[in-house]
Amino acid sequence: MAAAQGTSLGSLGKLTELRQRIFFVLAALIVFRLGSFIPVPGVNPEAMTSLIEQGGGLMNMFNMFSGGSLARFSVFALGVVPYISASIVVQMMGAVIPSLQQLRKEGEAGRRKMTMYTRFGTVGLAAFQAFGIAVALQKQVASGGAPVVYTPGFGFIMASIVGLTAGTMFLMWLGEQITERGIGNGISLLIFAGIVSGLPGAVAHTLTMTNNGELSVLKLILVFALILAVTAFVVYMERAQRRITVNYARRSGGQQAYMNQTSHLPLKINMAGVIPPIFASSLLMFPATAASWLGSGNQSRWLQELISQLSPGSPLYDIVFAVLVISFAFFYTAIVFNSQETADNLKRSGALIPGIRPGRATGEYIDGVMTRLTGIGAVYLVLVCLVPSFMQSFWHVPFYFGGTSLLIVVVVVMDFTAQVQAHLVSHQYESLLKKSNLRRN
Template sequence: MAQGNIGGLAGGMGRFTELRQRLLFVLGALIVYRIGCYVPVPGVNPDAMIAMMQAQGGGIVDMFNMFSGGALHRFSIFALNVMPYISASIVIQLGVHIFPALKALQKEGESGRRKITQYSRLGAVLLAVVQGGSIATALQNQVAPGGMPVVYAPGLGFVITAIVALTAGTIFLMWVGEQVTERGIGNGVSLIIFSGIVAGLPGAVLHTFELFRDGSISAISMILIALVVAAFTLLVVFVERGQRRITVNYARRQGGRNAYMNQTSFLPLKLNMAGVIPPIFASSILAFPATLSMWSGQAAGATWLQRVANALAPGEPLHMIVFAAMIIGFAFFYTALVFNSQETAENLKKSGALIPGIRPGRATADYVDGVLTRLTAAGSLYLVAVCLLPEIMRTQLGTSFYFGGTSLLIVVVVVMDFIAQVQAHLMSHQYESLLKKANLKGSSRGGLSRG
């Protein structure tokens, strides 16, 4: 018994030691990332860059700056963050469901998935080069308030230097994310974005309290902000965990020629199968005119672009309507790409499974497609509510709400995934220790019986 207790204690200590090492690895990687967010690209005046960004805020730049933890406003080597990698991964993922060659490659197993991952990395490098070159070229002619030039020595040398620095920063963050996924806990890329979003939270909270102390925000607004944050968090957790389980019966031969035993299982369908992809796509497209208008400045022929950007600015009625419509459209589009009802019905038919009351084949596909359509409709309306209500609070009620809908979704989903992986890690080690104890007891009983 003493040996069993010692073995269990040692197993528990080993379990927590490994978990602690993984958590420390994640913490160290995130510290390195945060330090890199303060290393500026050579040739850029950081003070002038921050002043210009604060004066010309708006558009997709503010969203990407939040994701990068302020690195874009400082134009550090991590200014692009892992956004090129995410964009390339989304494009490749969509391509897998559109192009037969990529779909066949995915079905090859581990080797096919490695090739697809390699394509995502190459696409991320190309996007980083294009985005870095575009931003560096646009910054050369920018002047901060007060007449300070943003770039010390504009020219081809600065553009090449900025492209190399920004691309290298993106590649390094991709590598860090993969190392965190392999040696740490959770998805490394998601944790990098999560840390960038959360990094600005303390400053936003202090700014909100300063506004309250100055009288700019009333006590009722403060209470309303706290209630909305809590309600939105609970809503996101509830919906992201929500599933519609379709009952599936399997007929399995138990013995003899005509003896069968039915097994019941479920086909789980998430309420929000599209995740955060629809808000990201919609935000990027809507913010594109504002971004072009910001970089074009007072250039000739840019007046119409500025009018379009003003009409699509956050808080405007046209922005609300278009944003909601694009979220709903992208939700249906992305769900249709990632889930094939016909293929699911064929797989159920091949495995001898059927949905009670529904004939196999085409009828099953139509039934699943109908359920999925209703779920997607509800999930898209949930995304619209989560994304638009914080915007309405900022623009119409004058409240200071740091989290946007997309960032709130990312933060809550990443935390849920992180906690689930920690629990799975602990449970796997617990099962291992139980198996070791069972083997130990079995061998000791065998020894006594032989004696």
């Protein structure tokens, strides 16, 4: 009786832990939303909002990623983009520089050093971007003629650098805390919260347009059908795998003999996740930042023309974006998945792929399969990211979620759901083990 009561208390404690993790995630997201309303001093909020609305698709996209923080010029205006850029750069360098390659093989100590380098890089990128934004805002005037910055000068620049850099570092820390004490990837959840925060306003605006006759009911149904179709396609592709048959040789030990066993090596179609679209969007933002630094004089006329050609919906933007997404998909997959290392692990465990020699030949075979899968995954990312943009550009459909945003939302929700289910399965597995032990005793 006492043992059964101890088992039930243990189960209750496990469920309480899951509940606490979920509550921690919700509390962290509330803090994130509250912080997005803390402004950096010295900026005219109405003029800043008007400037963002005039800034085009790229500015609106990054404002959506930050949950509207950029339009309010809050301390979270930069969001987690500097951290993502720094982490990707460090991972890329880790695949090229021998000393960093050695760090990746040192286990927990090596990961800590890589994390430290990422944090240093985040501080540098955040300060650099904050300086560029502060300098650019001092030259900007809203449509009504009101200046964006009340008192331009050194004081405003320093306040912007300190405020925006501190905000980014706080978000980085908050994301790490969510990953450690909550459920899911903290940085992805923060981006998810920023995107979803604007959804109620977008839905209300769309319904208002329908009531006023600005948007036909047919187009509204088309938008809803497109959201469902893209979501279903993303879920299908993210769960899609290529399973390579693996045979384990017959092994004998003492009086026991183990027969041949067959298993599978699962390879995802999209190993890179949402990293390629995010990084491609970040790179396409650099020309706009450079143009804002130089101003609108003759010396930047060619750059202004480039900005207009690189705005979302233009053919040049679509081509460059597609090339960048495909390139980063292959590069990032090569970083996170080592085919030769996988082949060596199979060889050490006594496993082989039917018809393929162990060792180097197996590595080349897996690499060829992974290359074809990555090509399919890269095309899938391009389609998901650009099809909604085509709808917006050519049919003028008010599709609030761009393809990149919808991809992030669906993938983050899938990852969060999978981790919650893993916690529940772990709880049930431990309960079954305890019950079996009680029955034996």
